[in-house]
Amino acid sequence: xxxxxxxxxxxxxxxxxxxxxxxxxxxxxxxxxxxxxxxxxxxxxxxxxxxxxxxxxxxxxxxxxxxxxxxxxxxxxxxxxxxxxxxxxxxxxxxxxxxxx
Numbered sequence: 787x788x789x790x791x792x793x794x795x796x797x798x799x800x801x802x803x804x805x806x807x808x809x810x811x812x813x814x815x816x817x818x819x820x821x822x823x824x825x826x827x828x829x830x831x832x833x834x835x836x837x838x839x840x841x842x843x844x845x846x847x848x849x850x851x852x853x854x855x856x857x858x859x860x861x862x863x864x865x866x867x868x869x870x871x872x873x874x875x876x877x878x879x880x881x882x883x884x885x886x887x
Contacts, residue, residue: 789813789820789883790834790862791846792853793869798826801869805848808876816880825854834858844883848872863887 791809795801806822813820823834839845839858847853847866863886865879872879 787816787818787844787884787887788842789818789844789846790839790842790859791820791822791848792825792834793822793848793872794825794853795850795869798828801850801873802826805869805872808873809846809848809879812876812880818880825849825851830854843887846872846879846883848879 793802793805793809802824803826806824809822810820821834821838822832824831836858839862842862845859845862845864847864848869848871849866850869865883865886867879
């Protein structure tokens with residue numbers, strides 16, 4: 787499974803990067819290909835291209851704020867959760883993302 791994900795919290799600091807780490811670890815554990823973009827205090831890092839978004843099976847938004855350039859993901863199944871949910875219940879988040887495919 788190919789996943790693209792965006793993590794962003796209101797402050798753009800700790801929760802953004804904690805959610806990114808959880809997404810990457812759980813996806814890796816399951817053998818999935820994942821790219822996580824962060825939108826935080828440092829701006830957009832590890833930006834997902836339109837091509838990467840198009841080729842993904844699903845997009846996960848672990849966010850507490852708006853996703854910048856959201857139109858890149860149009861037509862793609864999207865699971866949107868808060869950063870705290872991604873941090874505390876990552877197994878459930880990935881299970882729910884699987885069901886969208």
